[in-house]
């Protein structure tokens with residue numbers, strides 16, 4: 001795997017935040033572009049990567 005140029009703009013505190021919300025982040029996906037370690041931020045109807053702006057829309061199972 002080639003090294004990707006990823007700027008670590010975010011402080012490590014972000015990680016701790018995710019750990020605290022452990023039960024919730026389990027359902028979150030990691031960014032396919034940035035690789036594991038970069039989690040997608042959860043929004044109402046989508047996941048969003050703050051690093052590369054990748055957006056993954058959630059599929060509504062109900063309705």
Ligand SMILES: [Zn+2]
Pocket residue numbers: 031032033034035038049050051052053054
């Ligand atoms: Zn990304």
